[in-house]
Amino acid sequence: MTKGRPAAVLERLHRLYDEVIPLLPEAERSVAEQARSSLGEPLRLAVVGRVSSGKSTLVNALVRRRIAPTSAGECTRVVTWYRFGAPDRAELHLTDGTTRPVRLVDGGLPEELGVSAEKVDRLVVHLSSAPLRRLTLIDTPGLDTLTARNEAATRRAILGEGDASQRAAGEADALLYLIGDAARRSDVDFLADFHASSGSLSATALNAVGILAQADRFGSGPFDPRNPFDVARDVAAGLADTHRAELAAVIPVSGLLAETARTGRISESLARRVADLAGEESVALSLRRQDPDLQDLYRIFGPYGVSAGREQAVGGAARLKSWCESVCGIEDLERLARSQLVPRADLLKAIRALGALGALAARPGADRREQALALVEAAVLDPAMHPLEELRALHAVTSQAPTSPLGGQLAGFVDDPEPRTLLGLDVTADAGELATAARRRSAEATRVAALAVSPAEAVAGRVLARSYQLLARRVLAEEGR
Ligand SMILES: Nc1nc2c(ncn2[C@@H]2O[C@H](COP(=O)(O)OP(=O)(O)O)[C@@H](O)[C@H]2O)c(=O)[nH]1
Numbered sequence: 001m002t003k004g005r006p007a008a009v010l011e012r013l014h015r016l017y018d019e020v021i022p023l024l025p026e027a028e029r030s031v032a033e034q035a036r037s038s039l040g041e042p043l044r045l046a047v048v049g050r051v052s053s054g055k056s057t058l059v060n061a062l063v064r065r066r067i068a069p070t071s072a073g074e075c076t077r078v079v080t081w082y083r084f085g086a087p088d089r090a091e092l093h094l095t096d097g098t099t100r101p102v103r104l105v106d107g108g109l110p111e112e113l114g115v116s117a118e119k120v121d122r123l124v125v126h127l128s129s130a131p132l133r134r135l136t137l138i139d140t141p142g143l144d145t146l147t148a149r150n151e152a153a154t155r156r157a158i159l160g161e162g163d164a165s166q167r168a169a170g171e172a173d174a175l176l177y178l179i180g181d182a183a184r185r186s187d188v189d190f191l192a193d194f195h196a197s198s199g200s201l202s203a204t205a206l207n208a209v210g211i212l213a214q215a216d217r218f219g220s221g222p223f224d225p226r227n228p229f230d231v232a233r234d235v236a237a238g239l240a241d242t243h244r245a246e247l248a249a250v251i252p253v254s255g256l257l258a259e260t261a262r263t264g265r266i267s268e269s270l271a272r273r274v275a276d277l278a279g280e281e282s283v284a285l286s287l288r289r290q291d292p293d294l295q296d297l298y299r300i301f302g303p304y305g306v307s308a309g310r311e312q313a314v315g316g317a318a319r320l321k322s323w324c325e326s327v328c329g330i331e332d333l334e335r336l337a338r339s340q341l342v343p344r345a346d347l348l349k350a351i352r353a354l355g356a357l358g359a360l361a362a363r364p365g366a367d368r369r370e371q372a373l374a375l376v377e378a379a380v381l382d383p384a385m386h387p388l389e390e391l392r393a394l395h396a397v398t399s400q401a402p403t404s405p406l407g408g409q410l411a412g413f414v415d416d417p418e419p420r421t422l423l424g425l426d427v428t429a430d431a432g433e434l435a436t437a438a439r440r441r442s443a444e445a446t447r448v449a450a451l452a453v454s455p456a457e458a459v460a461g462r463v464l465a466r467s468y469q470l471l472a473r474r475v476l477a478e479e480g481r
């Protein structure tokens with residue numbers, strides 16, 4: 001029965017857009033229309049991080065195609081959107097508003113575009129790759145020019161001005177944030193910018209996932225007895241703890257091993273080249289690391305992949321491939337996306353669209369600005385929009401009061417199961433019993449809010465109290481009472 005709550009959020013949001021758009025200055029209406037139309041699209045997941053952190057390699061692994069160039073041509077300097085579509089094709093959207101097709105070379109993007117990166121707004125690639133049905137991926141050039149975190153920057157991110165990577169992140173519903181071995185100061189600043197740009201209902205750690213990139217390179221090299229993935233896991237756990245407010249999780253991933261495993265690169269002859277190294281002492285192997293053939297293998301598997309993959313390769317290409325896939329961490333990332341991002345897609349999209357409209361309505365100089373802001377305010381308080389409050393409160397307790405039992409209850413509402421499951425009642429419970437139980441839970445939540453030791457828990461308690469009240473109202477309404 002509670003199914004359809006995210007749909008109700010979207011419906012209410014469309015109504016708000018209908019109300020507010022006529023109040024906006026002419027020039028801003030098309031921006032608002034674009035934000036509205038994105039509500040009907042797959043979730044947008046932007047891949048951000050420093051230059052050469054492995055973003056494009058990871059994108060290739062996720063779409064299972066070697067489509068994104070991973071060397072330093074023009075292509076790597078433009079924001080690239082990967083959308084579902086057939087036939088496979090790419091087009092450049094230029095800043096002057098025109099578009100032009102880009103020819104794929106052997107199924108991949110060319111290194112050079114024939115247009116300088118400054119003239120490109122974005123490159124849009126359509127691929128008939130199954131994962132893109134649910135997620136549009138946005139590959140970004142990389143963050144090096146992170147600037148002040150202020151209101152102007154926030155508006156720029158939402159309204160389509162400013163640094164390309166930042167702007168792309170502003171158009172995204174969720175982020176994969178690639179981090180090196182220690183999140184640097186500017187990484188954290190960027191995350192704060194992104195969250196600010198998602199508007200007042202920013203979901204923060206609910207829509208940003210940290211990736212500890214190039215996990216196969218952790219540890220101190222060939223003489224380190226530890227497995228680099230074990231080292232990376234420890235580092236990731238530490239970062240997840242430090243950045244609980246900004247990141248939903250930190251997952252160690254080797255994009256390179258994932259790309260290699262998933263894009264059809266591992267032929268029997270390649271596996272044989274790796275297998276031929278089996279039995280060689282690791283020390284001997286590392287002493288001849290300048291050997292061109294070894295260099296070539298390192299580019300495909302990385303030094304750890306070659307060294308640890310040798311024994312697997314003896315078993316053939318399929319064995320090597322499945323080993324790469326199982327150690328690289330990509331499946332952990334996909335599992336998280338499936339369980340936390342995709343099911344919350346509508347709410348995440350709604351948060352972005354609401355934030356974008358709120359920022360437009362607040363623009364100084366906008367005609368009838370007071371009226372527009374009042375409409376946004378009224379929509380935020382509408383019971384139909386309550387799931388957004390739940391998502392926000394869930395974030396707050398998850399990051400600030402992780403042991404609170406309210407977190408689990410909020411997650412129950414956010415992930416939208418049956419009222420009977422939410423209330424712990426069996427199938428025989430009728431609407432009256434459900435409503436009574438819901439009201440009792442509401443009162444309990446209010447009590448928790450009053451006694452809460454942390455502000456996050458107090459907010460969560462109040463939000464949950466309303467969630468249960470609305471649930472009671474809804475079961476009774478559906479029963480026709
Ligand atoms: N060893 C290793 N190298 C990687 C990994 N991911 C990317 N690289 C290499 O790092 C370089 C930059 O990768 P790229 O994906 O183009 O980075 P981007 O600039 O963030 O898009 C390339 O030479 C990749 O082969 C990884 O997981 N492990």
Ligand SMILES: [Mg+2]
Nearest residue numbers: 055056069076
């Ligand atoms: Mg790149």
